[in-house]
Amino acid sequence: MNLGYARISKADGSQALDLQIDALTAANVAPDHLYKDKASGKREDRSGLEACLKALRKGDTLYIWKLDRLGRDLKHLVTTVRNLSERGVGLCVLTGQGANIDTTTSSGKLIFGIFAALAEFEGDLIRERTMAGLAAARTRGRKGGRQFELTKNQIRLAQSAMANRDTSVADLCRELGISRATLYRYVRPAGQLRDHARRVLKVERDTPPGAST
Secondary structure (H helix, E strand, C coil), X not given: CEEEEEEECCCCCCCCCXXXXXXXXXXXXCHHHEEEEECCCCCCCCHHHHHHHHHCCCCCEEEECCHHHCCCCHHXXXXXXXXXXXXXXXXXXXXXXXXXXXXXXXXXXXXXXXXXXXXXXXXXXXXXXXXXXXXXXXXXXXXXXXXXXXCHHHXXXXXXXXXXXXXXHHHHHHHHCCCHHHHHHHECCCCCECHHHHHHHCCCCCCCCCCCC
């Protein structure tokens, strides 16, 4: 059975599904086997795609207009198609850069294999660049990872202020120049330190303001 999936990025009517639907219909996809979404490709909650993937059965073929209609990015695309292949479902791309991809044929599988290799290569490059950047930072005396927003003195100030029931959280955040979410990442509502703060202060347990650390 042939199933089709079509997607446009905007739901305000500035784009139309007609072109994709016409192409899918011409590829022998019945109207009641067409699944549609009006959502950004970056979104994970695409109900049309989710329903389409659930409806596919072994021996079916999924038709899409272009590769960018299906995957959020190259990695997601490769993962999706691999899952389809493991279920015995084929993929056929009708136009665009992936127009020769038809995983129901040997040549189509070969072409998609190249895409999969490129996705793996891209992932390796990202990891290598990240490690190289961290190594370069360490040679300059900097440590990689997330930077802390508050200094030790600011954390102790926040700890003491939050222990006082009369403290205005909004005023404290304004004084420290941080958001409420950032404040609570360091200090609990009653003033106890969170793990984020302990790492900055280099303490293993909560200590009251003014105590030796």
